[in-house]
Amino acid sequence: GSPITTEERRLREKKHLNDITAARLPPLHHSPAKLLSIEESIAIQIQQKEAYEQMQAKLAAQKLAERLNIKMLRFEPEGEASMQYREVRDED
Numbered sequence: 001g002s003p004i005t006t007e008e009r010r011l012r013e014k015k016h017l018n019d020i021t022a023a024r025l026p027p028l029h030h031s032p033a034k035l036l037s038i039e040e041s042i043a044i045q046i047q048q049k050e051a052y053e054q055m056q057a058k059l060a061a062q063k064l065a066e067r068l069n070i071k072m073l074r075f076e077p078e079g080e081a082s083m084q085y086r087e088v089r090d091e092d
Helices: 006-020 038-068 080-084
Strands: none
């Protein structure tokens, strides 16, 4: 046998793999991983932590409101309900 190059061997293995399976790698939708500096990494981690804490605070407030059965209703001081007690009627 004659020695084959790594490129030829890779192409032969790929052809063999194509013959025995229909499975394909999914297309790459995102850019490949890139190296970050320590400063960039720390900044991203701080942003993610703040976003996580804000979401946790909102969720905690929502659960507390549900537990205390607090309902947020619209307040309309000039609405129909406030005018009911102001109606003056003659008893005659």
